[in-house]
Amino acid sequence: MPSLLLAAFPPEFAEFNENPPAGWALACTGVGAVAAAASAMKSLLELRPDRALFLGTCGAYDDCARLGEIIAVREVIAASLDEAEGRAYRPDIERTRWTADWSLPFPAHSVLVPPAITQTQAGALRLAAYAAVEHLELSGVFEACHLAGVPAAAALVVVNRVGPHAHGEWAANHELGSRNLVRAVRNQLAQPS
Numbered sequence: 001m002p003s004l005l006l007a008a009f010p011p012e013f014a015e016f017n018e019n020p021p022a023g024w025a026l027a028c029t030g031v032g033a034v035a036a037a038a039s040a041m042k043s044l045l046e047l048r049p050d051r052a053l054f055l056g057t058c059g060a061y062d063d064c065a066r067l068g069e070i071i072a073v074r075e076v077i078a079a080s081l082d083e084a085e086g087r088a089y090r091p092d093i094e095r096t097r098w099t100a101d102w103s104l105p106f107p108a109h110s111v112l113v114p115p116a117i118t119q120t121q122a123g124a125l126r127l128a129a130y131a132a133v134e135h136l137e138l139s140g141v142f143e144a145c146h147l148a149g150v151p152a153a154a155a156l157v158v159v160n161r162v163g164p165h166a167h168g169e170w171a172a173n174h175e176l177g178s179r180n181l182v183r184a185v186r187n188q189l190a191q192p193s
Helices: 010-017 033-047 121-127 138-148 166-189
Strands: 003-007 024-028 052-060 070-078 097-099 108-113 152-161
Touching: 003 010, 003 033, 010 024, 010 052, 010 166, 024 033, 033 138, 052 138, 052 166, 070 138, 070 166, 097 138, 108 138, 138 152, 152 166
Parallel strands: 003 024, 003 052, 052 152, 070 108
Antiparallel strands: 070 097, 070 152
């Protein structure tokens, strides 16, 4: 039974695209929580992996995580700026938090998954009360893994600060960040689960 390595799109697999780790199958989820949930579930049902690991990039809300830092995901939180500012709410029965099922040897942080990328500094400061970093796919991936009964974890690399300059920073840093992330986790993937 293989393990499953997930990323939003091929550049986040870096060298794994040509040289995947032994015992790991690769699958892309697409961008955003909804696409990620559907794609991850499809891969989980087809491959029946013993565990799943998501690799990706993220943006930091404040100085809790620094540019270039590789982090392990401790908890995933689905929330929005409208919720944080009292303009929206979710039904009590909706799952909005997931925890990683296994750990990685990187600093562990909570990750916020908003419905869209936060573009303002004020929004970043408000959402920093929830988590250290912002990412778009993990709530979908962790929910799919939860429903499939597959232990999940995630490692992310911080490639931008959340706010008005985030996209330019992401575009300039995501490829190098992804290469560094893949190098950092390669040895961990060879370990027994």
